[in-house]
Amino acid sequence: MKKSDLSEPRWGMIQQPFNGLTMIDLFCGAGVGASGFKLAGYKIVYAIDNQKYAVDTYNRNIGNHAVLGDIRKLKSEDVPWADIITGGFPCTPFSVAGKGNGVQDKNKGDLGYHFYRIIKEKQPKAFLMENVGGLLTKKHKKFFEELMKLFDEAGYHVTYQQKENGEPDTLNCWEYGVPQLRKRVIAVGIRKDLGKTFTFPSPIPEQSRTTIRDAIGDLPDPNGENNHKGYGIRKDEAPYVDKIPPGGNWRNLPVEDQIAFLGKAFYSGGGRTGFLRKVKFDNPAWTLTSFMNGKNNAQIVDNRDKYTSFPLSNHNDYYQGDFSPRYKSRNRQKQWDEPSFTIVSSARQLPLYPEPARYDIRKMDSYEIAPPRRFTVRECLRLQTVPDWFSFGEDVSLAHQYERCSGIPSLIAYRFGKQIAELLKEPA
Template sequence: MNDVHAKLDSHFSLEVLADILSLPKKSIESRINKGELAPCPESGLIDKAQVLHFPQVKSIHESRWDEELKIKPIRPYKLIELFAGGGGLALGMEQAGFESVLLNEWDKHACSTLRHNRPEWNVVEGDISNIDFTSINEEIDVLTGGFPCQAFSYAGKSLGFEDTRGTLFFEMARAIKETQPKVFLAENVRALLTHENGKTLEIIKSVIDELGYILVEPKVVKAIFYKVPQKRERLILVGIRKDIFENSKAKFEWPSPYKRIMTLTDAFKKGELYETDVAESAGQIYPKRKAEIMENVPQGGYWRNLSDDLQREYMQGSYFLGGGKTGMARRLSMDEPSLTLTTSPAQKQTERCHPTETRPLQSREYARIQTFPDNWEFQGPLSAVYKQIGNAVPVNMAAALGRSVVRLLNELEA
């Protein structure tokens, strides 16, 4: 296994290189055809030395991950988390050294998960609009949360804090206003960048400014760079309170990427991420005919890898619509990170079939792809478990972001 890892440290598959560079695989193949890249004849892998001029590859090669792991809070930093879900972000922040004062979540099964795993956490279940944050007496260092992306009602006016009332962003902004954390960290879908032609983000920025915070330039963060075997992308917003930031030399720095890209082999097998192979767990199963069709899809393949008659049967009306639809009848590959997990592994548009067995991913496999520890136990029916895991922030990515926030707070304290 170590030989394999040494190879993966110094070589990339075409698929993984495409993910690192945010390019389609065809673009890498085109560079090979032009002679710009030369894969190793035996393995078909690209030697890292050939692509070191790309900044993304260079940052992996020059990773400061091990140094950043040593970042520790110089005093106990207090955290409030909103929209906590099944605990991915909260767990990562805990690993980075934060102490939770309050976690809010309206979903009862997610709250059960949080209480079951951390009985000492103050989990407030229910609607965020009913929480009076002014009643919190402790000084809050950080407020985190992933508010859903919603449209604001534009009535031809430049919207401020009060005008966003009725949205969950308003509730997060209200929590910031009432608790005055030194820093906040919000995560969202990448689509927020272009939502309503960018107007939604502009309003969010103006409200953050109105609340007295400097916004670090928002960044789309890719989970594959942070020791997560999954191609998940999230938009991260970090705000720092102006009154403390303007009088300091502190600067927020995004976390350094890990030194290699994790794959499903890392998620499911004993190795660098986990001390054992993944255990059997509850999972959805395919209807008989669907399983028979999916048997014919190779690792990393999808509906286009089926014979024409099976394509027609499986796709039905979609067969004639053209377009990629690469999530349909999709089987994952052990040699790549997983596609972004959804709230169900067997949805027709976003199929997540196990690489070597013909079945949807099981719940524990789901949890490992999101880098939850094996002892983190999810509560509720299977559908609720998949939903909690599928919506989570990957734990290792959350911890990396958390360490960057700790470093910032340490500088602000100094």
């Protein structure tokens, strides 16, 4: 997909024209959520995060307006006004997978208050807050309720998911089109003087919800640069095969490479287009012979032709570390026709790839086959509904790439962003 065409039809995220609304992105991360808001038509005028690699990636993909900084030191007068402010303050203090120190967490426990402070002082028309479901557990629910009361006192009518008894509840992103069982707390505030109340978008019918196959089923195996290694490439072909386009052959090489590859055959003349010949997926194959590994009758399969919309970035490597006892304590694999488990920020805790199928990591010692690999970064991005034009630079470590795949899924940001924009543009 060309960078100039930001639409992501895989998830129905069609680039919307500018909706007339500006946006500020607090705790912006690498831009996973911002990708959705950008597609929804917002003009993002300011973003902030405290990690340089996140800010650099955000500016690489979203726009050159993210800054490196600590929100605790951020003065509201140094932030431009915007129609909407979004943010998912760090979730680790409230996650059931962490220590769960909540607001008592010395490093990150107070950041939710600073999100509120900026909202109160800047008074945008609307805000969107996202965080983990752990925020509603008995241990942290008091803090959530305090935040909601503070927003109310600051002049906002706040909407969040509720149970039948009125208690706050999480939103399962899978019900909104994300191919992932990801339960999150989302709260949307609309300034009271606007006289409007936000209504959540409707969940999609269950038969239309997406799965792992929908997200990553068309991706090639991560077997090295451009996915050639391990697919029967001859050693003498390997240095040149990536220079041949689908449907091409040795004649597409620079002359010096033609000579180096063909040797004396270069000077013998004739057609010989079977050397370094690549199959096109929309054409019939050439005649299959009994000696398919011959130098002059190549039929090389090039995944770049099959997966034309896939940028060959962030998909060759994946975390290959060991499995901790905690990791092996429960099932970590979903099948192709199911939604994925939650994509988390820690590579060690990522779900497993669907193949080999039905592999229960708890029974690892009883299997004779190796366990499935973890998802690649690109697969994590797909499962987060991040558009394929989004990528990490080579200077960002694999661990940091995985870390920044987390955040509000792009499709959720897109759907909620469109709903907020439609509400704000309605006559009072």
